[in-house]
Amino acid sequence: MVTLQLFALHAGAQLAGQDVIPAETHKIGITLSGGAALGYAHLGFLQAMDEAGVKPDCIAGTSMGAIMGMMYAAGYKPQEIKEIVKKEHFDRLWGLVSLNFPRRGGMIPMTRIRRVLLKYVPHDCFDSLDVRFYCCTFDVNRLQPIYMGRGDSLVKYVCASAAIPALFSPIKIYGNYCVDGGVCDNLPVRPLLDEGCDVRIGANLLLEKPNRHMLAETIGLHAISYCVFATSQSSLEQLTDVVTIDPGEYWMTDFSKVDELYEIGYQAGKRFFSGKKQE
Numbered sequence: 328m329v330t331l332q333l334f335a336l337h338a339g340a341q342l343a344g345q346d347v348i349p350a351e352t353h354k355i356g357i358t359l360s361g362g363a364a365l366g367y368a369h370l371g372f373l374q375a376m377d378e379a380g381v382k383p384d385c386i387a388g389t390s391m392g393a394i395m396g397m398m399y400a401a402g403y404k405p406q407e408i409k410e411i412v413k414k415e416h417f418d419r420l421w422g423l424v425s426l427n428f429p430r431r432g433g434m435i436p437m438t439r440i441r442r443v444l445l446k447y448v449p450h451d452c453f454d455s456l457d458v459r460f461y462c463c464t465f466d467v468n469r470l471q472p473i474y475m476g477r478g479d480s481l482v483k484y485v486c487a488s489a490a491i492p493a494l495f496s497p498i499k500i501y502g503n504y505c506v507d508g509g510v511c512d513n514l515p516v517r518p519l520l521d522e523g524c525d526v527r528i529g530a531n532l533l534l535e536k537p538n539r540h541m542l543a544e545t546i547g548l549h550a551i552s553y554c555v556f557a558t559s560q561s562s563l564e565q566l567t568d569v570v571t572i573d574p575g576e577y578w579m580t581d582f583s584k585v586d587e588l589y590e591i592g593y594q595a596g597k598r599f600f601s602g603k604k605q606e
Contacts, residue, residue: 353525354525355381355382355524356384356385356516357383357386357519358388358392359392360529360530361389361390361391361488362390362532362579363391363491364579364584365391365534366390367409367412367588367592368589368591368592369530369532369572370409371588371591371595373395374404374405375596375599376596376600377404377405378597378600379596381600384459384522384524386460387460387463387476387516388462389509390491392514393463393485395408397444397460397481397485400456400460401448401457409586412585413585415446436495440489441482450481451479451480451481452478453476454478459476461475461515462475462488464488464490464500464507465506465507467497467505467506473500473505474521480500484500486498490505492510514531516562520565527565527567528566529563529566529570530572534579568599570595574591
């Protein structure tokens with residue numbers, strides 16, 4: 328496991344009370360899992376990371392992890408992103424709170440979400456981000472994942488990464504239909520390996536726990552979220568560190584619980600980074 332000292336060396340920082348001279352360079356990669364509203368917790372984790380002086384070279388994400396990761400890679404601070412989420416009423420944008428699926432075969436279009444993201448990342452280009460960023464989406468026509476991190480159409484790929492099947496309309500990219508990357512890889516580590524990151528930290532949301540009292544209307548979402556969570560497990564052994572974020576009583580549709588989920592992610596990040604400092 329990698330210690331916080333390596334992070335401090337990479338960031339050019341000093342550990343409290345001692346001078347450090349980096350003997351080698353460590354390339355740090357962060358991957359953020361999907362989880363719909365629970366992905367707000369990633370903002371708190373990123374805040375704890377910033378406070379620890381950790382500066383990632385590469386960020387990868389799926390679904391809400393891709394949205395939060397893109398905003399961070401674009402230069403927004405975690406607390407700024409949290410305020411954007413509130414200002415733009417993300418709880419209304421997603422349309423999942425009411426669980427109504429009115430048209431287009433029962434699927435919600437991503438138009439409003441895409442419009443908001445373009446407002447804050449208007450250059451719409453992977454290569455113009457402050458930090459190298461990849462998102463994972465699933466190509467339904469070719470039945471394979473796409474890890475995109477270069478070129479234009481940044482927001483389109485990120486929206487595709489968050490298009491939960493049967494809930495949101497698929498996104499057509501170069502003639503093929505793409506949906507939520509959680510279908511195949513909810514915690515994408517492959518881009519971090521391809522970028523040569525020797526420090527690979529995964530922020531993994533605990534999406535599903537046994538629930539004997541779920542509502543009949545949400546059974547389908549529970550099933551989807553369990554399958555998505557299962558795709559994260561194959562990535563764990565390829566990470567140097569895993570931060571499991573337990574959302575407690577909150578669930579995927581709690582889009583109005585921004586502050587609460589932010590705090591959960593922040594506390595998980597603080598425990599992780601303070602533990603590394605003590606190793």
